[in-house]
Amino acid sequence: MSTTGRYTITAALPYTNGPIHIGHLAGVYIPADIYSRFLRMTGNDVAFICGSDEHGAAIPMRAKKEGVSPQVIIDKYHTIIKKSFNDFGISFDNYSRTSAPIHHETASEFFKKLYDDGKFIEETSEQLYDPEADQFLADRFVVGTCPKCGHEEAYGDQCENCGSSLNATDLINPKSTISGAEPILKQTKHWFLPLDQYEGFLREWVLDGHKKDWKTNVYGQIKSWVDDGLRPRAVTRDLDWGIPVPVAGAEGKVLYVWFDAPIGYISSTKEWASREGKDWEPYWKDKNTKLVHFIGKDNIVFHCIIFPSMLKAEGSYILPENVPANEFLNLEGNKLSTSKNWAVWLHEYLEEFPDQQDVLRYALTANAPETKDNDFTWKDFQARNNNELVAIFGNFINRVVVLTNKYYGGVVPSPNTFSEVDEQTLAELKAYPAVIASSIERYRFREASQELLNVARLGNKYLADEEPWKLIKTDEERTKTIMYVALQIASALATLSEPFLPFTSRKLKSILGFSRLDQESTWNEVATKEVLLPAGHQIEKGELLFSKIEDAEIQKQLDKLEATKKANEAENKVVEPQKDTATFDDFTKLDIRVGTIIEAEKMPKAKKLLVLKVDTGINTRTIVSGIAEHFSPQEIVGKKVTVLVNLAPRALRGVESEGMILMTETPEGKLVFLNPDEDGVNPGAVIS
Numbered sequence: 001m002s003t004t005g006r007y008t009i010t011a012a013l014p015y016t017n018g019p020i021h022i023g024h025l026a027g028v029y030i031p032a033d034i035y036s037r038f039l040r041m042t043g044n045d046v047a048f049i050c051g052s053d054e055h056g057a058a059i060p061m062r063a064k065k066e067g068v069s070p071q072v073i074i075d076k077y078h079t080i081i082k083k084s085f086n087d088f089g090i091s092f093d094n095y096s097r098t099s100a101p102i103h104h105e106t107a108s109e110f111f112k113k114l115y116d117d118g119k120f121i122e123e124t125s126e127q128l129y130d131p132e133a134d135q136f137l138a139d140r141f142v143v144g145t146c147p148k149c150g151h152e153e154a155y156g157d158q159c160e161n162c163g164s165s166l167n168a169t170d171l172i173n174p175k176s177t178i179s180g181a182e183p184i185l186k187q188t189k190h191w192f193l194p195l196d197q198y199e200g201f202l203r204e205w206v207l208d209g210h211k212k213d214w215k216t217n218v219y220g221q222i223k224s225w226v227d228d229g230l231r232p233r234a235v236t237r238d239l240d241w242g243i244p245v246p247v248a249g250a251e252g253k254v255l256y257v258w259f260d261a262p263i264g265y266i267s268s269t270k271e272w273a274s275r276e277g278k279d280w281e282p283y284w285k286d287k288n289t290k291l292v293h294f295i296g297k298d299n300i301v302f303h304c305i306i307f308p309s310m311l312k313a314e315g316s317y318i319l320p321e322n323v324p325a326n327e328f329l330n331l332e333g334n335k336l337s338t339s340k341n342w343a344v345w346l347h348e349y350l351e352e353f354p355d356q357q358d359v360l361r362y363a364l365t366a367n368a369p370e371t372k373d374n375d376f377t378w379k380d381f382q383a384r385n386n387n388e389l390v391a392i393f394g395n396f397i398n399r400v401v402v403l404t405n406k407y408y409g410g411v412v413p414s415p416n417t418f419s420e421v422d423e424q425t426l427a428e429l430k431a432y433p434a435v436i437a438s439s440i441e442r443y444r445f446r447e448a449s450q451e452l453l454n455v456a457r458l459g460n461k462y463l464a465d466e467e468p469w470k471l472i473k474t475d476e477e478r479t480k481t482i483m484y485v486a487l488q489i490a491s492a493l494a495t496l497s498e499p500f501l502p503f504t505s506r507k508l509k510s511i512l513g514f515s516r517l518d519q520e521s522t523w524n525e526v527a528t529k530e531v532l533l534p535a536g537h538q539i540e541k542g543e544l545l546f547s548k549i550e551d552a553e554i555q556k557q558l559d560k561l562e563a564t565k566k567a568n569e570a571e572n573k574v575v576e577p578q579k580d581t582a583t584f585d586d587f588t589k590l591d592i593r594v595g596t597i598i599e600a601e602k603m604p605k606a607k608k609l610l611v612l613k614v615d616t617g618i619n620t621r622t623i624v625s626g627i628a629e630h631f632s633p634q635e636i637v638g639k640k641v642t643v644l645v646n647l648a649p650r651a652l653r654g655v656e657s658e659g660m661i662l663m664t665e666t667p668e669g670k671l672v673f674l675n676p677d678e679d680g681v682n683p684g685a686v687i688s
Contacts, residue, residue, distance in 0.1 A: 006045040006282065006289045009036045010265045011090075012299055013053035013098065016077035017062040020084050021343035022376055023336040024296075026364040027326040031445045032294035033090045034365070037499035038440050041523040047283045050085075051096035051103075051268045052078040055242040056257030057140035061177065070241050074099060084346040088357050089502045094272030098260060103267035107260045108246040110314065111235070115247055119313040120191040121232055127190075128156070128168050128183035130176040136188055136238035137168065141178055144171030157258075158298065165301045190253070191245070192232035198309040199230050205319060206304065215443070217371065218325050221300045233306060235259040262307040290321040297325050324443035327369040331376050332561060341564050344376070344557075352557075358501040359385045359546065365449045365500060378554045385549050388453060393504075394546040396459040397493070400486045401511060401542035403468060412487055413480035414535040422485050425462050429455065429492055433527040436496060449500055452493075459489040484535065487512075491532035495521045504545050511540050591646040592662070593617060596683050600633035603653055611655055612636075616645050617683035624657035630671040640683075642674045 011032040014020060020029075029050075036048040054074040063070045078097055085095065096103065114120060128137045139157035146154035147170050151161035156168030168174065174183050206214070206222050235256050236245050242254030266284055273280035283289055293303045303323050311317040330336060336343050349360060363384040367374050404410055418426070432455050439448035468482045494512055498505035498521075512533060514521055526532065533539075598620065599613035608626045610633060623643070627636075642662040649658050662674045 004043045004045075006286065007036075007039050007047070008265075008269065008283045008289055008291045009039075009046060009048045010291075010293050011048070011050040011092075012293075012295045013051050013261050013264050014081055015056070015058050016052045016054045016074040016081065016097075017058045018077060018338045019080050020346040021336060021338070022331070022346070022349075022360070022364060023329045023343070025088075025346065025360070026329040026368050026374075026376070027296040028294050029085070029090050030361055030364055031324070031326065031368065031443070034445050034448070034499040035292070035294070035440060035443070037091055037502065038437070038523065041495075041498060041521075042437070043522070043524075046093070047269055047272060048091060048093045049265050049268045049272065050092050051094070051098065051100075051264050052081060053257070053261045053264065054078065054097055054099045055254070055260055057138035057237075057239065057241075060239075060241045061140060064178075080347055084350065087350050088346060089361070091502070094268050094275075096264065096268035096271050098264045098267075100267065100271065102271050103260075103264055104243050106267035106270060107243050107255055107263045110263050110266075110310075111255060111259070112246050114193075114310070114313050115191070117313070117315075119193070120235065121194050122189065122191055123232075124187055124189045126169070126185035127188050127238065128174060128176075129186035130178055130181055131184055132179040132181040133176065135178075136186070137176055137178070137183055138237055138239045139166075139168050141176060142168045142171060142174050142183065143177055144174035147172055160298070163298050188238055189249070190234045190236045190238075191250075192234050193259075193306070193309060193313070194232045195230035195305065195309055196232065198305075198312060199226055201312055202226055202230075202305060202308070205308070210322075214322060215324055215371075217297060217327060218300055218304065218323055221297070222304045225301060225305055230305070258302050258306060259310070262302065262310070285316055285318060287318060289318055291318055293320050293323045295323065295325045297327050300325050322443070327371065328373045329364075329367075329369050329376055330373060332378070332558075333375060340568050342561070342568070353553075355503070356385075358504045359389060359549075362389060362449065362501060365445050368446050370444065370446055378557045382549045382551075382554050385546060389546040390548055392453055392460060393456040393493070393497075394544060396456045396463070397490055397508060397511075397545055398542060399463060400459070400483070400490045401539065404483055404487065404539060405541060407472060407479065407483065410539045410541070412533050412535050412537045412539065413484055415481040415484040416477050418481065418485075421462075421465070422481060425458065425485060426488065428458060429489055430527045432458075432492070433496065433523055437523070440499070452496055452500055455489065455493055455496060459486060459493070462486060462489070487533045487539075488531075492526045495523065495526055495532075507543070507545060511542060513537060513539050589646075590644060593643055593645050594683055595641050595643040595645075597636050597639050597641060600637050602628055602633060603655070606653055609652065610636075612661070614641070614643060614659070614661075615683045616643055616659070618645060621645075621658040622655065623659045623661060624652040624655055625661045627661070627663065627671055639673065640675055640677045 009032060012028045014024060032048070036046055039046045052074065059070045059073055063073045066073065082095055085092065128142055129135070130137050137156070140155050142156035143153055145152050146159035146162060146164065146166070148164045149159060149162035151159050154161065154166065154171060156166065156171060158165050176183055203226060206219070207226065211219065236250065236253045237256045238252060239254050240252070242257065243260050245253045245255060269283050270280045295303050300323070303320070308319050311319060331342060331344065334342055350357070353359065363381045364376070366384055367376065367380060404412070432451065436448050436451045439451060463486055466482045468479045471482065472479045491512055494505055494508040494514065497508070509521065516537070593616055595614040595616045597612050598615050601611050603609035603611050603624065608628050610625050610628045612623045612625055613620055614623050644660040644662065647660050649656050663671050664674060665671055
């Protein structure tokens with residue numbers, strides 16, 4: 001188990017261009033919170049640091065879309081994000097923002113130190129420029145085809161399809177998102193961090209030094225980048241939103257967001273330390289401090305190559321002990337997308353599932369994308385709650401609390417002689433803190449969550465085997481021992497569940513009357529303390545820790561996603577361009593009439609064709625129509641339709657077709673008749 005030490009834990013700074021969704025939670029914030037809570041419970045000095053990332057091109061892009069200033073955007077989403085984290089129980093020691101004066105000061109000082117020490121290369125290079133908007137294009141203002149995977153909507157800094165980090169000039173067929181114009185290359189001056197000079201350092205530090213203890217997905221991506229050869233990376237941008245470059249000759253330029261954002265961890269730590277009356281430097285400069293970054297896989301390059309190179313260049317900072325990045329979480333089989341609203345937003349979840357924070361925490365932990373991309377489904381969420389939290393964890397606690405109140409008025413009974421089963425059960429219980437701790441310390445939070453549930457399974461099996469509800473009738477003394485042992489398991493669960501299920505832990509501690517116990521609720525006491533809940537201790541009346549989630553609640557969420565999918569399909573539907581202009585005389589040549597289908601049958605050996613007999617009012621004629629995949633012959637007999645009757649006859653599979661039925665298509669691709677189905681409209685009526 002963890003020995004006492006100092007830890008600086010960082011969680012990726014979320015962009016304030018939108019709220020937090022479940023992908024962010026599963027990838028970064030829940031595992032970081034579990035780890036931080038666990039470290040505190042094992043007596044460590046922890047600074048759990050985060051804050052809003054409020055610079056970069058994504059912010060003015062969102063502001064432009066909503067017709068407001070960037071400041072309005074960052075204030076809006078910073079408030080939403082911070083409240084969501086707080087309501088969800090993410091236990092940051094400090095949540096700051098990169099628009100804060102302390103961050104501007106810290107980032108500027110960091111840049112100036114590297115600049116004064118000659119760590120940058122100053123170069124005039126060609127950058128993409130929008131000739132219509134008359135401005136240089138920041139990375140996120142450029143989209144084009146990814147040169148690595150061929151994805152046609154890659155951004156200038158990163159392809160969200162394959163995760164590759166890019167330069168805007170790498171894109172094939174680039175387009176400006178501001179005007180839609182094709183960018184041109186124009187000269188501009190910038191400062192670059194020469195990453196190629198840090199290849200030896202990175203090989204020694206990561207590829208040799210952390211080959212055995214870093215996650216394979218993280219290690220593999222770093223190795224791929226280093227083996228491919230590192231190149232100088234710009235740390236400034238032509239943009240009017242961000243931290244001004246603090247040197248002469250840099251007017252109109254700001255620090256590149258991926259230079260300034262990770263420095264946000266340092267400035268947030270400074271803010272926290274100032275408030276708490278602490279010295280911030282040991283948390284970043286003492287070699288005995290362990291620095292751990294929690295991020296998603298799209299940020300591996302920045303946290304494992306660029307930021308460490310910055311820290312190495314500065315010279316006085318420690319390097320991360322680990323960067324346990326997760327893969328991506330999908331939603332109902334599709335990639336999460338902020339722009340397409342394909343997400344489960346945290347602030348909406350908290351409104352729609354009040355007081356059920358721990359259900360989502362558990363579901364996302366149990367299905368976390370630790371080694372590969374995983375899929376969140378509402379059905380799995382429901383099953384995790386109903387079949388695991390309710391049926392296993394909640395069921396055990398409910399039985400223990402109800403029986404203790406029923407038999408002993410809520411007072412923990414005094415045990416008698418322990419049987420072999422009792423001793424074996426208690427010994428197994430004392431082993432769980434080390435088992436769960438081992439999983440947490442190796443960043444295997446899925447595994448740890450299941451070991452926690454195994455503690456509840458241990459309790460359920462013990463009660464099911466010993467059957468105190470039957471034994472109370474024949475052996476009251478033995479029943480006291482059984483209930484005493486069961487209450488020790490319940491007490492252990494109250495403590496061990498805290499990193500994973502903090503709201504449940506708090507509720508369970510209240511039920512078990514922890515506030516009236518003399519000792520603190522610490523992790524190690526579950527393994528070392530002989531008695532967790534002493535005889536004679538009074539517990540409270542029970543309340544259900546979890547409630548069953550019904551099908552109707554899940555269907556509501558599925559319907560919500562289906563509505564989003566249809567809205568996206570309608571928005572992305574390609575409308576056929578207007579055809580060449582027709583004159584009035586051209587139109588008058590078309591003879592369009594109302595007709596009635598009087599017979600219909602499938603064309604032999606043809607999947608798409610129906611052979612129709614149509615009363616056109618002029619005569620009854622045969623028309624072959626490609627609608628067999630959308631309509632059965634039976635359902636269209638008697639239907640009124642619009643018919644182009646003077647179309648030149650055409651032979652289709654040996655059947656002469658004498659006209660055309662007019663149709664249209666829905667956004668979902670379903671064919672629909674253009675149908676004048678009103679009373680009094682008869683076959684032969686002319687459409688003009």
